[in-house]
Amino acid sequence: MPKSLSIYIAGLVTVGALALAITSFVIPVDGHIRLNVFESESLDIVGGIAFWTGLTLLASALPVPMPRGSLINTSIAPIVAAMALGGPTAAGWVALIGTSEYRELSGRVPWYGTLTNHAGLVIPAIAGGLARQAVLAELAGTGIMGPAVDFASTLAGASVFFALNVSFVAVTVALRTNQSARTVMRGDLPTFFGNWVALAPLAWLMARIYVLPGVGWWATLFFTLPVYIMRVALRQIIEVREMFTQTIGALAQAVDARDTFTSGHSENVQLISVDIGRVMRLKDDEIQALEWGGLLHDIGKIGVPDSVLLKQDKLTRDERALMNRHPVIGANIIAHVGKLAPELPIIRHHHEWYNGSGYPDRLMGDEIPKLARVLHVADAFEAMTSARPYRMRPLSREQAIAELRKYAGVQFDPVIVDAFLHTVWAKGAADGGRPTEVRPVPLLAQAAVHMVPPPAPDGSPAVAS
Numbered sequence: 031m032p033k034s035l036s037i038y039i040a041g042l043v044t045v046g047a048l049a050l051a052i053t054s055f056v057i058p059v060d061g062h063i064r065l066n067v068f069e070s071e072s073l074d075i076v077g078g079i080a081f082w083t084g085l086t087l088l089a090s091a092l093p094v095p096m097p098r099g100s101l102i103n104t105s106i107a108p109i110v111a112a113m114a115l116g117g118p119t120a121a122g123w124v125a126l127i128g129t130s131e132y133r134e135l136s137g138r139v140p141w142y143g144t145l146t147n148h149a150g151l152v153i154p155a156i157a158g159g160l161a162r163q164a165v166l167a168e169l170a171g172t173g174i175m176g177p178a179v180d181f182a183s184t185l186a187g188a189s190v191f192f193a194l195n196v197s198f199v200a201v202t203v204a205l206r207t208n209q210s211a212r213t214v215m216r217g218d219l220p221t222f223f224g225n226w227v228a229l230a231p232l233a234w235l236m237a238r239i240y241v242l243p244g245v246g247w248w249a250t251l252f253f254t255l256p257v258y259i260m261r262v263a264l265r266q267i268i269e270v271r272e273m274f275t276q277t278i279g280a281l282a283q284a285v286d287a288r289d290t291f292t293s294g295h296s297e298n299v300q301l302i303s304v305d306i307g308r309v310m311r312l313k314d315d316e317i318q319a320l321e322w323g324g325l326l327h328d329i330g331k332i333g334v335p336d337s338v339l340l341k342q343d344k345l346t347r348d349e350r351a352l353m354n355r356h357p358v359i360g361a362n363i364i365a366h367v368g369k370l371a372p373e374l375p376i377i378r379h380h381h382e383w384y385n386g387s388g389y390p391d392r393l394m395g396d397e398i399p400k401l402a403r404v405l406h407v408a409d410a411f412e413a414m415t416s417a418r419p420y421r422m423r424p425l426s427r428e429q430a431i432a433e434l435r436k437y438a439g440v441q442f443d444p445v446i447v448d449a450f451l452h453t454v455w456a457k458g459a460a461d462g463g464r465p466t467e468v469r470p471v472p473l474l475a476q477a478a479v480h481m482v483p484p485p486a487p488d489g490s491p492a493v494a495s
């Protein structure tokens with residue numbers, strides 16, 4: 031376990047244990063959580079806590095795994111209801127015991143994982159309970175009363191619970207999986223937030239029904255069904271997302287599999303592009319576009335006949351024209367998939383040259399979408415360092431870097447070549463640096479390209495997949 035993770039867990043667990051001990055001594059459990067079935071009030075309070083703990087156990091029993099390594103379940107509903115009825119102490123105990131899972135009891139979760147999960151729920155539950163009481167007191171001071179006040183304060187408590195819990199989970203997953211907390215948070219936050227939006231008001235309603243005169247605790251049990259349906263819906267949303275990702279991976283493999291020389295090419299291009307994107311500190315949605323764009327950039331080769339795609343000899347002019355259509359074919363294929371809209375420009379323009387002599391649209395410089403310029407560098411490096419029918423011995427990393435440097439400003443964006451040289455792919459390899467002489471770029475000739483209809487593409491680029 032990384033040292034940072036063990037320090038974080040020790041701190042979180044210590045704070046959680048102290049918070050629960052102090053709250054239990056200082057803040058008595060609110061009597062609203064009473065079950066009203068026993069003669070004794072203290073038994074009724076214990077019974078009430080046990081009731082909400084039982085519902086939380088049910089909700090925690092079937093967690094849904096999220097793509098970035100965290101788990102999501104519907105236990106926020108009974109914990110927030112217990113918070114609204116019994117205050118911070120009750121919420122803390124319900125969160126501690128109620129979130130125990132079979133996986134923990136059967137030893138499938140390491141002991142430190144169990145402690146972290148529970149501390150990451152106990153602290154938010156207590157803090158949420160305190161926040162709810164503070165908002166309630168504040169609103170009562172202004173003379174406003176009624177269910178709306180109760181609702182607002184419960185929502186405030188649920189918000190604090192949610193924000194803290196999500197932060198703890200994000201930091202834990204980030205430290206465990208070596209991602210940034212922001213990446214984990216941004217990736218999974220929409221689903222967590224949707225869960226909160228659906229369940230926080232339901233939690234308040236459950237608490238209101240529980241104390242409704244003439245009804246009773248048993249009526250709350252009817253809410254287990256919508257909570258369960260929410261869980262099923264969550265699972266389906268996540269499964270559909272996973273299926274989408276897997277389908278894209280399968281499509282990329284289908285393209286690579288047609289040619290033994292390019293097996294694994296798309297995956298490597300994806301990894302290199304993402305690393306360049308990270309060096310360039312691109313936004314998370316741009317990194318994601320590079321992930322999928324990397325996998326799918328050559329999807330258009332599906333439309334290139336085997337006689338051309340697998341040809342060992344030099345391509346004829348017509349065959350080259352056919353081959354060069356693959357970015358357009360690829361863009362047309364994914365144009366029908368709304369979710370892949372950010373990848374469309376990457377796929378269409380990943381063979382544009384910085385000086386305007388690429389294809390299909392002969393864009394130049396900054397006209398070429400930034401992510402397509404990133405992918406072009408990654409694609410070229412991968413192609414140069416792998417065997418190809420026309421060059422059985424791949425270039426060494428040093429040779430490939432020298433080519434990237436040589437064609438920076440002509441074929442590649444020099445800034446992106448620089449970024450590439452800061453990735454692990456270029457680590458330790460000799461690099462002569464940017465050429466000292468200023469490269470003459472025939473700007474007038476490039477501009478002329480835009481004034482006349484472009485001739486049929488011919489001649490293969492110096493380095494391309």
Ligand SMILES: [Fe+2]
Nearest residue numbers: 327328380495
């Ligand atoms: Fe390509």
